[in-house]
Amino acid sequence: MSIVKWHAVASWTWDAQDETCGILWGSCNHAFHLHCILKWVNSQTSQAHCPMCRREWQFKE
Template sequence: MKVKILQWHAVASWTWDAQDETCGICRMAFDGCCPDCKFPGDECPIIWGACNHAFHLHCILKWVNSQTSTALCPMCRREWQFKG
């Protein structure tokens, strides 16, 4: 017996591979976007630090730029370095 496929509809979902479900700075879900963005996606990616904490790109950039001296991770207070 042979089966002929006439139509095929694929369904997929994605999630960020972060330890938390929300940004530690703005507390918005990673599946969404930061308060500065209107739509989730490439304009609002997640950025990881060397300490493995993740934040929206816009949130961590604002945080780093607002620090008067060495920028620290908002979660663990280690010196902030972008994960390479």
């Protein structure tokens, strides 16, 4: 078997203080770990966008 095509999205590491990590949903229906999406949103220079679909990021209510 050989790999014909491979699409990498991202590789992130973090220093989690505990083993529990909440999952947050965006209005676009993509879900992320709490610390991952907060790091992403805070790194955006202007308006934050979903890292998967690039729609404006809004937390789902």
